[in-house]
Amino acid sequence: MTNVNSVFDMVRELILELKDVEENDVTLETTIESLSLDSLDFVEMQVVIKKKISVVLVPESFANSNISTLRQLCEFIVEQLKPVAVPV
Template identity: 45%
Template sequence: MADASTVFEFIQNMIVEIKDLEPSEIQQETSIDELGLDSLDYVEIQVGVKREFGVALSPALFEKQIRTLGQLCTYIGTAAATQEA
């Protein structure tokens, strides 16, 4: 099962690699907009999440529902748990 902290660690590590940031710069309260992700970064995150947790992320999530990394991690954890049930 993917809890929010496991998902956050995974996402944090991806963003550290993608954006060359320090882990301390990436917190659950960090807004997605603050990270300055481009379309290829989003695709890389989508592919990584699908591979690791089996959860597909649609671009619409980032436009309407998901504003912070914490919200993203909660969404992924919940979706992964639903698939396991």
């Protein structure tokens, strides 16, 4: 089962590979803005998340969902994994 912590572990590892930041500086409360991610970093993140857990992140997701911290990003990803209820 994928939860916020497991998604965070994956996102954190990716950020540590992409950016020159200290491991302790990447927490659930870290703002995305403070990481200074560029467009290529976002593309890399999109590709990895799609490959590993089949969630598609589109730029509109950030604008429409008010995602500003890594916690909010991870919660958004976990929410996308929940099955949609089909009315009977």
